[in-house]
Amino acid sequence: MTVIRTSPAQGDVSAEVTGFYEPDTGSIQYVVSDPETKKAALIDVVMGFDHRSAKIDSAAAQEILDHVKTEGLEVEWILDTHPHADHLMASSWLKERLGAPNAIGSKVAEIAELWREIYHMPDAFDVERDFDRLFADGDRFRIGGLDVRVMLSPGHTLGSITYVVADVAFVHDTFMQPDVGTSRADFPGGDAGMLYDSLQQILELPDETRLFIGHDYGTEQRDQPEWESTVKAQGEHNKHIGGGVGRAAYVARRTARDKTLALPNRMLHVLQMNLRAGRSPVPEADGHSYLKIPLNRF
Known part of the structure; x- marks a missing residue:
């Protein structure tokens, strides 16, 4: 069952x-809106993907569209924080249905270059071509x-961005909840030192800024997902960086932790589509699309 909460x-x-x-996937998708104008943006919305059968479904994204319609919102932007x-x-699925422009960070071009080599494509x-705006x-x-400011927040990827919307910030895969810590930094182009610097930049926002993260998987102490905190709460209580942890100590801890993590089970599949804004590869002569999976690269 989808858990839905409004701040x-x-x-x-x-x-x-x-x-x-x-x-x-433990992902949190967001609808951010201006109550005065009923204008809205969608952030990091998910298409279902079964990595075992390579089957795509739109149930999660359709739930977002249903909410938009019920609330009488007009979507002005379709936003992603990085290629997930x-x-x-x-x-792309949302753009076809809403006609709103889609956007991501400009350094996605550099991420694409990395993955062209990995996929040998x-x-x-x-x-x-696939994104209307590269921020x-x-x-x-x-x-x-509502004014929106884009912050480059590399570390998890080299092109991750944060959207600061008035008094809130969508910080994607940088912070997790304070009782969990921070996100991994071991993907191609990622870097724990850059992630530390990005975390510090986010902590420079006003203390009361509401922060919304990209993922939560619960903990042994809580079985319900959480995704909202504040700059003050993260700065004081974050498990990895709270209380003024230094850069060297953070990098050592983050790097050691990342060495124990397996690749996400959808990663080599979905990046080929996410670097196309979620589009499948062009169908071949039989009318079907195919993915290319590199062997022994990771």
Whole structure:
């Protein structure tokens, strides 16, 4: 069952955020809206992908569309924070149905270059074709009356970005909940030192800023997913970095932890599509699309 929670606006010029927990991948999808104008953006929405059968379904994304319709929202942006390694992004599927522009960080072009080599697909991944906007660090846009600022937040990937929407920030795979810590930094192009620097930059936001993360898997102490915290809570209580942990100590801990982690079971499948904004490869002569999986590369 999908867990859905809404974090209401905190006053004037404040964002309302509804999070939808996708249990298969532990991902949180977001609808962020301006209560005054009913304009909205969708962030990191998921398409279902069964890695055993390579079957795609749209149930999670359709639930988001149903919510948008019920709430009377107008979607102005379809946003992703990075090319996800653990779930298939719904960017193109949503764009076909809503007509809103889709966007991601500009350094996705560099991520695509890395994966062209890994897949040995030199002509793959035209990110300028598949995304309407490639945001650079410091870019600004609006969701209704809410100002949005883009922060480059590398470490988990070299091109991850954070969306700061008025009084909230969508921090994707940087922080996790304070009782869990932070996200891994061992994928191609990732770096624990860069992740530490990104975490510190996020902690420079005002203490009361609401932070919304990309994933939660629960803990031994709680079996329900959580995804909202604040800058103050993360700075004081985060398991990996709270209380002023230094860069060297953090990098050593993060690197040691990452060496124990297996690759996400969807990673080599979905990245071929996520670097196309979630599109499947062009069908071959028999009308079917096919993925290419590198052997013995990881």
